[in-house]
Amino acid sequence: MKNIPDKTGHFGEFGGRYVPETLMSLLEDLEKIFKSLKSDKAFQKEFNYYLKEYAGRPTNLYLAERLSAHLKTLKVYLKREDLLHTGAHKINNTLGQVLVAKRMGKTRIIAETGAGQHGVATATAAALMGLECVVYMGAEDVERQSLNVYRMRLLGTEVIPVTSGSQTLKDAMNEAIRDWVTNVRNTFYIIGSVAGPHPYPVMVREFQAMIGQEARRQFLAKEKHLPNYLLACVGGGSNAMGLFHAFFEDKNVKMIGVEAAGTGLNTEHHAAPLSKAPIGVLHGSKSRLMQTKDGQIQIAHSIAAGLDYPGVGPEHAYYQKIGRAEYVAVTDKEAIKGLKLLSEKEGIIPAMETSHAIAYLEKLARRVKRKSSVIVCLSGRGDKDMGQIKDFI
Amino acid sequence: MNRIDEKFQALKTQKKKAFIAFVTAGDPNLKTTEELVLAFEQSGVDIVELGVPFSDPLADGSTIQASSQRALKKGVNLEKIFHVVGRIRKKSQIPIALMTYYNPVFHYGETKFIKAAYDNGVDGVIVPDLPPEEADSLMAAARKRDIATTFFLSPTTTPKRMKHVIAVTTGFVYYVSLTGVTGARKQAPISSTQHIKSVVRVSSKPVCIGFGISNAAQVKSMSKISDGVIVGSAIVNEILKNKGNKNLIKNVAAFVKTLSKGL
Numbered sequence: 001m002k003n004i005p006d007k008t009g010h011f012g013e014f015g016g017r018y019v020p021e022t023l024m025s026l027l028e029d030l031e032k033i034f035k036s037l038k039s040d041k042a043f044q045k046e047f048n049y050y051l052k053e054y055a056g057r058p059t060n061l062y063l064a065e066r067l068s069a070h071l072k073t074l075k076v077y078l079k080r081e082d083l084l085h086t087g088a089h090k091i092n093n094t095l096g097q098v099l100v101a102k103r104m105g106k107t108r109i110i111a112e113t114g115a116g117q118h119g120v121a122t123a124t125a126a127a128l129m130g131l132e133c134v135v136y137m138g139a140e141d142v143e144r145q146s147l148n149v150y151r152m153r154l155l156g157t158e159v160i161p162v163t164s165g166s167q168t169l170k171d172a173m174n175e176a177i178r179d180w181v182t183n184v185r186n187t188f189y190i191i192g193s194v195a196g197p198h199p200y201p202v203m204v205r206e207f208q209a210m211i212g213q214e215a216r217r218q219f220l221a222k223e224k225h226l227p228n229y230l231l232a233c234v235g236g237g238s239n240a241m242g243l244f245h246a247f248f249e250d251k252n253v254k255m256i257g258v259e260a261a262g263t264g265l266n267t268e269h270h271a272a273p274l275s276k277a278p279i280g281v282l283h284g285s286k287s288r289l290m291q292t293k294d295g296q297i298q299i300a301h302s303i304a305a306g307l308d309y310p311g312v313g314p315e316h317a318y319y320q321k322i323g324r325a326e327y328v329a330v331t332d333k334e335a336i337k338g339l340k341l342l343s344e345k346e347g348i349i350p351a352m353e354t355s356h357a358i359a360y361l362e363k364l365a366r367r368v369k370r371k372s373s374v375i376v377c378l379s380g381r382g383d384k385d386m387g388q389i390k391d392f393i
Numbered sequence: 394m395n396r397i398d399e400k401f402q403a404l405k406t407q408k409k410k411a412f413i414a415f416v417t418a419g420d421p422n423l424k425t426t427e428e429l430v431l432a433f434e435q436s437g438v439d440i441v442e443l444g445v446p447f448s449d450p451l452a453d454g455s456t457i458q459a460s461s462q463r464a465l466k467k468g469v470n471l472e473k474i475f476h477v478v479g480r481i482r483k484k485s486q487i488p489i490a491l492m493t494y495y496n497p498v499f500h501y502g503e504t505k506f507i508k509a510a511y512d513n514g515v516d517g518v519i520v521p522d523l524p525p526e527e528a529d530s531l532m533a534a535a536r537k538r539d540i541a542t543t544f545f546l547s548p549t550t551t552p553k554r555m556k557h558v559i560a561v562t563t564g565f566v567y568y569v570s571l572t573g574v575t576g577a578r579k580q581a582p583i584s585s586t587q588h589i590k591s592v593v594r595v596s597s598k599p600v601c602i603g604f605g606i607s608n609a610a611q612v613k614s615m616s617k618i619s620d621g622v623i624v625g626s627a628i629v630n631e632i633l634k635n636k637g638n639k640n641l642i643k644n645v646a647a648f649v650k651t652l653s654k655g656l
Binding site: 016018019020021022025026164170171174178181182184279280281282286289291296297 | 447448449450451452454458465470471495496497498499500501521522523524526527544545546547548549550551554558569572573574
């Protein structure tokens with residue numbers, strides 16, 4: 001595990017650094033700085049300060065008793081990332097990266113966003129540090145997540161709707177990369193998931209790894225043993241990797257990542273590359289990637305804007321390949337049921353993305369042979385989705 | 394020796410610079426692409442860069458993005474592009490390099506891709522999202538068939554990287570004139586003249602400049618500090634301007650001639 005990723009940023013056959021030459025020197029510099037952070041006490045102190053005092057860490061590990069009673073065979077703990085400032089785990093990573101940007105002397109921040117959670121978290125971190133910020137967002141997502149667009153603008157960020165391609169997360173990332181290539185000298189690109197060119201997948205993982213580290217400690221303190229299962233939704237996969245990584249060596253802890261099956265895995269309208277797609281290269285790394293027979297990128301579909309992406313972080317493709325984690329998928333309809341279930345049983349309205357993980361609990365409850373424990377990463381809260389889902393419920 | 398190397402050797406003897414013209418294969422259709430390439434040979438074009446359309450061309454500006462979309466809507470793919478090159482080869486020996494993003498090549502299979510390229514008379518490959526660090530397998534396959542692999546240098550490339558990129562490049566080095574994406578610009582991209590000169594001085598391979606070059610004056614100024622000039626978006630715009638015009642080939646060829654005269 002120490003050598004994952006390897007020196008060149010590969011997780012087995014996945015990962016790497018597939019970018020235009022203009023970005024290569026910058027990525028080499030970023031890698032050097034990232035490597036130095038582990039022994040950089042000033043950085044660790046500053047990062048931890050903001051995580052605790054500003055974002056609200058550590059988050060609670062909450063025993064969902066009524067939900068557990070409903071599911072019968074599962075004892076469910078929720079890792080409450082939804083309670084963080086800005087309402088999702090995304091703030092962990094943006095605080096880390098904005099501090100890296102400052103260390104590199106960059107004055108301008110850019111980001112891509114799907115659901116708008118990463119955009120809001122980036123806009124927030126940029127405002128906190130007094131840096132200029134531009135967020136690219138697919139025009140379709142601007143529409144379905146209008147509340148988050150408003151939040152970003154209020155935070156002083158310029159939100160640029162992207163009208164090319166499918167007008168969702170993939171196209172927002174294309175446009176962010178084009179901006180990055182153009183303004184590389186003064187601009188830092190805060191990627192929101194465990195995706196992109198090396199060192200981003202490992203850097204984002206490290207900036208989310210406290211989710212699993214805390215959860216492991218908290219669970220052990222409450223239950224005196226490790227959980228049977230970890231469960232998290234997977235779009236790019238940052239909340240899932242954040243939860244999973246600390247448990248990698250705990251071989252008896254099973255990991256399940258839940259992708260978006262959209263209207264169904266047997267249709268073309270899904271966002272489940274780990275479940276259905278071959279290997280490909282997009283946005284800087286090699287991973288599972290939805291594509292046509294000609295290698296053109298396919299448009300993903302999910303009700304959850306944050307999962308609506310044809311690719312996935314390379315480390316997840318690696319976990320799947322070596323059998324360390326299992327990846328499943330639930331449909332839009334099942335996800336809405338998941339949202340209702342948690343709302344009614346626990347008084348917690350999860351984000352549409354997170355609702356995919358919740359929805360899978362019902363299936364897992366039927367799968368387990370005896371009473372089992374599970375930690376679900378409650379990656380975000382659902383406030384942002386109310387406008388969209390009131391049409392479905 | 395492949396046609397790209399032969400061309401640069403001939404130009405060197407004549408003390409001339411290379412004019413490289415880019416077109417997206419299949420925009421507006423493959424038949425037009427074939428005719429354009431043949432007409433280019435008579436218009437002062439030394440090497441043709443044939444663009445393989447990709448759904449997510451992240452190193453390209455709006456002109457080539459739109460052009461790629463138009464070609465993809467026509468159902469253009471690698472197989473069909475190889476056939477076009479094969480047909481061109483029956484009439485012309487103009488050097489042709491394929492400009493393609495990596496995923497279509499990876500999905501097609503690198504060895505199969507290089508074999509098809511060789512069989513149909515392609516001379517080089519240019520993959521803007523594939524730095525040398527990730528290109529071992531493609532380079533190995535290309536060497537076996539004497540297909541040139543062009544890599545990029547940019548104003549942000551460090552001296553250490555520069556040496557490595559030049560060492561692994563065959564055919565010619567593609568110098569990106571500016572930090573940014575492709576697309577015509579009013580001003581010649583002059584910010585990195587010193588850097589280009591330092592590259593040309595140390596490079597054992599021909600160095601050609603591309604990105605943002607769109608008129609004869611820019612072609613002239615850029616050719617003075619390099620071994621060749623690449624024009625893309627301006628030609629793609631000219632093709633679009635002539636869409637549906639029966640004189641498309643003639644008009645675009647005339648436009649290309651005004652550019653190549655800038656050398």
